[in-house]
Amino acid sequence: MLDGPDGRAQADGILFLAEVFATLVAWLLLWLRTQHNLMASGGPAGAWTTLSDRRRLAALFALRAVLGLFAPAGLLLAALLFQAVAFVTSRRVRSGASSAARPLPPATQPAQLAPHAPTQADRGASAGAAPQVAYQELRPHEPRTIGGYHLLGRIGAGGMGTVYLARREGAATQVALKTINPELLDHNELLRRFEREAEVLAMVSGAYTARVLDSGVDAGRPYLVMELLDGRPLDVHLREQGPIRSPEALRALALALAVALSGVHRLGLVHRDLKPANIMLTTAGPRLLDFGIASIVDGTRLTRTGGGPGTLTYMAPEQFGDERVSTAADIWAWACCVVCAAHGTSPFTATSAGAAIRRIVDTGPEPAALAAVQALDPALAAAVARALTVDPTGRPTHGTALIELLTAHQGPNHTPTEAAAALRDQITQGWRTLAL
Template identity: 40%
Template sequence: MSTAGRLGPYHLLSRLGAGGFGEVHLALDPEGRTVAVKVLHPHVAADEQALARLAREVETMRLVRGPHLAEVLDADLTGSRPYLVTRYVQGRSLGAVLAAGGPLRGEELTRLARGLAEALAAVHAAGVVHRDLKPANVILADGEPHVIDFGIACALDSASVTASGAVLGTPGYLAPEVLEGGEAGPAADVFAWGATVAYAASGRQPYGTGPPPAVAYRVVHHDPDLAEAPAWLVPLLRECLRRDPSARPEAAELCARLGGAAPPPLPAERPRRAAAPEPPTQEWRPRSRETAGQVDDARTRHRDKVRRRWVAGSGVVSGLVAAAVHQYVPELSLLVLSAYGVGVLVDAGVGAVSRARGRVVFALVSGAGTAGLYAALIALFSPFTLLLALGTVLFVLLTVAFAG
């Protein structure tokens, strides 16, 4: 549904969606840049206590910066239609990505886990608690996660807002201490991080689905279902999903274990704020190297895929070249086949030394396939036809090479 109009200095373009606290609109700021404007629902705007709390929090929220945060840019909470303005991130929610494509794997999963940890570390360093981290509040843009709505749920936590219909948190991502009536602190965000990453890694809700009370009961009394999560990630997820908030790692520690960097603390604007988390200790370093190894494995698999494509593709071209010139320049035909054969043998030898049996088999099969292709082309096509085919292939390759 589209909408148009002005709200303060912002020109509203279209409605992006709605949540428990307000409607989000794509808008243009006075300089013509796209921003996201969150207009609070009337029942939220009518709560003076909640608005006063949010107004105090906004000043701190505007100081929070990070590559994985949709920063708060502006706010007007005194007019008839109170609103907040954040950076607009063009992408899809994590929930939508998982629903369409299934769980994340390899580097995609690592980037998500690391990015969310860095976002929480930046938020916590400012003394802010997100409280409602979940897949719907994570936007993926170019493979990188961006957290939205940080600090809003906690600031608007009041009896009248809740009674008016706004749901403060989502069962399955709310920590046990919050479900039991306790305060939502940074440890509650770490629990939500664990539940969100577990869902992204497995495609399954760690505490199942069903009516909210049933899910909440499982969070408090049952262990999470991590059966489909990668083995390297399970220990960290279990620590983050512990029932005891004091036993969970801090966001800065998550960054260290995932190979990320915790942000520097913000200048002390308000003495009542908690200090930034202490730098990670030595005990986390082995896990950081373990996670880095997972990324290296993904890169190794990618390089192996590229190598296979190169071996197979160069085999096809070598067979075509040798067949096309065998009648006119037989020496060149023999040279091309010999050069490719030597290359295949070298590749197979490297595979044998590294005990990569699949690499050896692929190299030898490629060599035999090239020889078979050469013999089949000579038997089925005339030299002139083969020359035309070779010219076409070379033209296509040159066009692709210089297209960029």
């Protein structure tokens, strides 16, 4: 029992400390939940569970707890009231972001593409064929809308960005929306690459490249909208089904990529990252993707942070030096991709980066890899061998020259229109022999 003035004072002190402690706990809990709501709303999948976020929140939590213990009770009550209001507001923001764009029913039917001028591949596709694209459901913390587009699912994600299945509000056409991951928005080099890809795709959109439909920035987050393509990348196809065994399909792939490069090179551009992961195998034919590090010939040089442009085993010898890269580097990469399609791996695959570079600049491609192309199409193998000349001047200088090399054995056509029609038919017929 606490009797007398001293006892009552002691009791009041204990009660005061209990009130301060309870207020502090309530304040911290509200603060923690508020941060969760604000950080998770519209963020990428797993943002709330990343190690960096947990460390930052833990440090702030401890700091606020220490400061709260020394704050007067009135200040704590004011902070608690403010935090309660902030918590309610964050709940409204989060629920509003979710309800403003409820996930639409899953795309169980084939996606419908908007009509467009047919390309060589499109004319060869069966009438009425529409892409069926595999996608995953959105996670709770992923955005539901970007730039006026409803996000229906996630097609794919990587270290730098995510591609969503999307549909513009009020439209029926489904599209592919590509955006940079939020945690990389302060990475200037990646932002330049993303902007570069949108710029290049707008210029080269045509046969055997992805058609860009829209681009913009939503709340500081850039996005790029492209036509929705069915199929899967060449590297995935090779991993799941093995090398291409049809001579007609292999030649169709080689010709289609040459046509795509021809369109790129005519604009004075170099792709610089041609590899199986950037080649989409669709029912309408191959499509060349990812122009994020494309450069203007004799123009500004964009490189990946921490390394040179391109992917090691598909890079031309001149890309390892200081000389400016020309369209001949894309011809080299084209040959590597053709060999990979027939053999399963790049002809310069090695056990280490150093060994791969030595093979590229010195010892040459793996004989067994070249033999795989030779067994399917000797004429194509000869073109590949020329495209893998170490000296860039010994290769076809651009995509159009590559097409001429690939079709030289077929004899002359009377007019450019007839030549284009013959090329289109050869790609279309050959592509139909490939089981996708």
